[in-house]
Amino acid sequence: MAEHTPRPDQPRLRPAPLLFEPAQAASDPEHFFDLESIEDPRALLERATELTLAFRAAADRATEFQAMAAAQLADPRRFDRLSTADIAERAECGNPDVHWEKVKKTNFGIDYSFFKGMVTGKADFFRDRRTDILILGANRAIPSYFGVDAPVANLGIVENKGYELELAFNKRLGQNWRLWANLNYTHAKDKVIEADDAQLLPEYQKRANKQISQSYSYVSAGNYNTWDELYGSTIHDNNDGQKLPGNYYIIDYNGDGIIDSKDNIPYGFPSNPQNTYNATFGVDWKGFSLFVQLYGVNNVTRQVVFSSLAGQNHLVYNEGSYWSKDNPNADVPLPRWLSTASGYTSGNRYMYDGSYIRLKNAELAYTFEKSKSFIKRIGMESLRVYVNGNNLYVWTKMPDDRESNFAGTGWASQGAYPTVKRFNIGANITF
């Protein structure tokens, strides 16, 4: 291994060389220490300077040893079983066997048509089994006394199963009427089969047997209404002194007498919906055509955070009534200003059932028949005029209109974008 240069944030691991060897000083003490016998003041100055430099170097060297010892105390694994050069250079082990993950896809589908094509559709079933998924070293079941971060390895297995159903209906009634509909339903559910979880982790902390986007939350159970109840509540591992009456009791899920990150538990559904619905209904009558499209999802949990008067970043949002001594059954806890409670204080306050049904599109159009003389007279082949709208209405338990699918880690500010309502008036002209 090449000679290494310590990074500025690390103590040197090889002390600087001394200007003289202690053995040398011991064998010839007069030369080094008997300054009084030196008569020439210039020689005395030289000797004194030499000694000063030597002592300074020795002091520096002692400081370096001290820093090394402190670093070793702070992070003993850096020094285990490795040479000093290794300790300075290596923070993580490589894995030369890393390779692409594999997927085995199984699909099965049926197409059908009934009543002379009035009802058509298909059903598709799928099952994907992905193996050799990369697991990061920090997420592996490798104890810290391994010495360095564990290597990345192809150990994960995830299965994704589901089905998709489609149904289309199309019926003409006499000369002028046509009714039609398209219905889709997709169900998809993934499951982590293997994630190199540490064996002794409790089941709720393992990633295995859960969905990839499983939601997690601290869970609240009512408010504490008096100072006595507050003092009797389980302590939080940070900012415990910022509790106020009217805050939530947070459930000490693992019963260890403290609220900390181990009480963040799988909560509700994943943040990606398990079920997706799409339904479009249309009717044509003479030149008129009308359709509405509904789109919906369910089995989804969505975190929507409104920190109105909760910490130090304030948004104002109407969240209902707030707790007070005289209103203990309020919608939200006591507001606070310029004091920050622990991150657990909100419990599951911002976790919502993310299901919704949206009136996604609606359109009314009129197509002028070719035989209409005025169309030809102004040189047009056809003319269609329409008025339509997008995202016209939403039915949901979420506090406002937003999609359930979103980017980021689940914090509402990431990828949450308000849905825009839009109206269009237009014409399609063919010359």
Ligand SMILES: [Ca+2]
């Ligand atoms: Ca606990």
